[in-house]
Amino acid sequence: MDIRKLVGGNVARLRKKTGLKQEPFSEAAGISQSYLSQIENGHVNLTLLGVNDLAQALGVPPIELFRELSEMNPD
Amino acid sequence: MDIRKLVGGNVARLRKKTGLKQEPFSEAAGISQSYLSQIENGHVNLTLLGVNDLAQALGVPPIELFRELSEMNPD
Numbered sequence: 001m002d003i004r005k006l007v008g009g010n011v012a013r014l015r016k017k018t019g020l021k022q023e024p025f026s027e028a029a030g031i032s033q034s035y036l037s038q039i040e041n042g043h044v045n046l047t048l049l050g051v052n053d054l055a056q057a058l059g060v061p062p063i064e065l066f067r068e069l070s071e072m073n074p075d
Numbered sequence: 076m077d078i079r080k081l082v083g084g085n086v087a088r089l090r091k092k093t094g095l096k097q098e099p100f101s102e103a104a105g106i107s108q109s110y111l112s113q114i115e116n117g118h119v120n121l122t123l124l125g126v127n128d129l130a131q132a133l134g135v136p137p138i139e140l141f142r143e144l145s146e147m148n149p150d
Contacts, residue, residue, distance in 0.1 A: 004124075045124050048126070066137050068136070
């Protein structure tokens with residue numbers, strides 16, 4: 001899977017777990033809602049520091065953004 | 076820990092596990108040896124695609140570059 005889609009999917013999954021919609025979460029993360037939307041859709045080639053900022057805003061270690069779906073709900 | 080140092084440390088650790096020195100590994104990864112050295116020293120804010128290329132050159136999934144040392148050798 002494209003690493004941008006992997007990370008974007010995890011950002012969306014973890015954000016929804018916080019119960020926040022894109023608008024309030026993007027504000028808390030200090031980015032625009034449209035940029036967050038592009039990230040969650042796998043269209044952004046984030047840098048390590050960008051990944052780190054998002055992980056902090058989500059309250060998780062950066063590694064959580066690189067989990068494959070298969071790792072999370074084994075059959 | 077600074078995410079650039081975390082990833083750089085893992086690149087160096089995993090590269091040494093392949094038995095390759097920086098020169099031959101950087102050639103195989105398609106980057107200069109000096110750039111690899113900067114990455115391994117935690118001085119490069121890699122992008123996701125950059126992380127992906129390095130992980131492929133190391134033969135590991137990208138998540139392996141984000142493991143904390145404590146995760147690898149529990150006391």
